[in-house]
Amino acid sequence: xxxPRLSKLELRIMDVLWTHGASSVxxxxxxxxxxxxxxxxxxxxxxxxxxxxxVLRRAxxxxxxxxxxxxxxxxxxxxxxxxxFLGFFGGSLQPVMAQLVxxxxxxxxxxxxxxxxxxxxxxxxxxxx
Amino acid sequence: xxxPRLSKLELRIMDVLWTHGASSVxxxxxxxxxxxxxxxxxxxxxxxxxxxxxVLRRAxxxxxxxxxxxxxxxxxxxxxxxxxFLGFFGGSLQPVMAQLVxxxxxxxxxxxxxxxxxxxxxxxxxxxx
DNA sequence: TAGTGTCTACTACACAGGTAGTAGGTACGC
DNA sequence: GCGTACCTACTACCTGTGTAGTAGACACTA
Numbered sequence: 001x002x003x004p005r006l007s008k009l010e011l012r013i014m015d016v017l018w019t020h021g022a023s024s025v026x027x028x029x030x031x032x033x034x035x036x037x038x039x040x041x042x043x044x045x046x047x048x049x050x051x052x053x054x055v056l057r058r059a060x061x062x063x064x065x066x067x068x069x070x071x072x073x074x075x076x077x078x079x080x081x082x083x084x085f086l087g088f089f090g091g092s093l094q095p096v097m098a099q100l101v102x103x104x105x106x107x108x109x110x111x112x113x114x115x116x117x118x119x120x121x122x123x124x125x126x127x128x129x
Numbered sequence: 130x131x132x133p134r135l136s137k138l139e140l141r142i143m144d145v146l147w148t149h150g151a152s153s154v155x156x157x158x159x160x161x162x163x164x165x166x167x168x169x170x171x172x173x174x175x176x177x178x179x180x181x182x183x184v185l186r187r188a189x190x191x192x193x194x195x196x197x198x199x200x201x202x203x204x205x206x207x208x209x210x211x212x213x214f215l216g217f218f219g220g221s222l223q224p225v226m227a228q229l230v231x232x233x234x235x236x237x238x239x240x241x242x243x244x245x246x247x248x249x250x251x252x253x254x255x256x257x258x
Numbered sequence: 259t260a261g262t263g264t265c266t267a268c269t270a271c272a273c274a275g276g277t278a279g280t281a282g283g284t285a286c287g288c
Numbered sequence: 289g290c291g292t293a294c295c296t297a298c299t300a301c302c303t304g305t306g307t308a309g310t311a312g313a314c315a316c317t318a
Contacts, residue, residue: 007275011217025295042277044296049275064284064295078218078228085214086234088140089207093229093239099207100222101246105215108247110222114240117230136305154265171307173266178305193265193314 003072003080004053009038009046014055014070014077022059022069132201132209133182138167138175143184143199143206151188151198 006014016023016031025044029037047068050056059069089095100106135143145152145160154173158166176197179185188198218224229235 008217009276038276039278040295041279045277046275048297063286066296075228078224079232081214081217082225082228082232082234085210088210091234093235094242095207096211097239097243098246099204099211101243101250103208103211105211105220106222106243106247110226111240111243111247113223114226114230114235114243117227118235118237118240121230138306167306168308169265170309174307175305177267192316195266 003076004055005080005084006055006072006077010050010055011077011081013043013046013050014072014074017056017068017070018074022067024062024065024067026065028068132205133184134209134213135184135201135206139179139184140206140210142172142175142179143201143203146185146197146199147203151196153191153194153196155194157197 012032013028016028020027020031023031025040025047028047029040029043032038032043047056051058051068055070055072056068057071058066060067086093086096097106141161142157145157149156149160152160154169154176157176158169158172161167161172176185180187180197184199184201185197186200187195189196215222215225226235
């Protein structure tokens with residue numbers, strides 16, 4: 001429980017694992033945009049630290065390269081991220097919404113989607129007594 | 130522009146200034162929940178650093194105590210926070226919405242509020258020509 | 259005006275995250 | 289079997305953040 005907070009770079013690394021599955025250090029590296037790609041050993045160091053924190057683990061070996069896989073799920077990490085984020089707003093979505101609408105980041109389509117999700121959820125939780 | 134990212138504690142300090150207006154170190158300190166209240170000098174140090182970063186400034190003196198006021202607005206800080214946050218989701222709100230709905234953090238009321246805001250915005254931006 | 263309590267300025271330190279180099283082991287092609 | 293290229297393990301260093309102590313200045317009270 002209480003998975004550790006993941007930093008920006010850690011999240012980008014996890015993203016590779018979540019999206020492309022178990023990968024070697026080099027594979028992770030190569031999924032970074034060629035422009036701002038850190039050094040091989042930078043990724044390696046981060047991965048080693050993340051292994052210590054148990055957010056990923058070595059799954060197997062290919063040749064002499066370790067293949068790492070995510071231990072923490074994308075969902076769990078996202079939940080954690082959202083919780084932390086909402087903490088700044090006292091847990092209330094209202095100011096966030098307002099800001100999103102004002103900056104044009106929240107569109108009509110987004111709202112409709114949310115509504116659909118809400119309805120789906122309701123019929124799932126209300127029905128079973 | 131590009132106001133610096135504010136850390137958790139920095140945000141809590143700014144929150145006092147935003148909510149209660151210009152304050153002294155002691156006043157800021159006293160607005161922290163008595164339980165987990167840092168040392169006086171901890172707040173002082175943070176405020177000094179924030180002064181350097183120009184997110185707040187000394188407004189005046191009362192006795193020999195400095196009174197600090199926010200330079201960065203709550204809105205600006207929130208915008209920055211939201212942008213950073215959305216960065217993790219590729220700027221798309223969809224996964225965030227889904228997560229919020231699933232964890233019950235996004236209620237029907239929130240959605241309705243968002244809709245109202247959207248409508249208000251539309252009549253403001255569409256109308257003028 | 260003298261004393262006391264408060265405030266500032268400065269210093270210090272630990273931990274996390276980001277960055278990367280070096281040394282030495284290993285696998286694989288030829 | 290050897291050499292080259294790649295991988296790991298270890299070390300190092302800097303910055304930001306959170307934390308706080310100490311010394312000395314200052315203001316207000318009695």
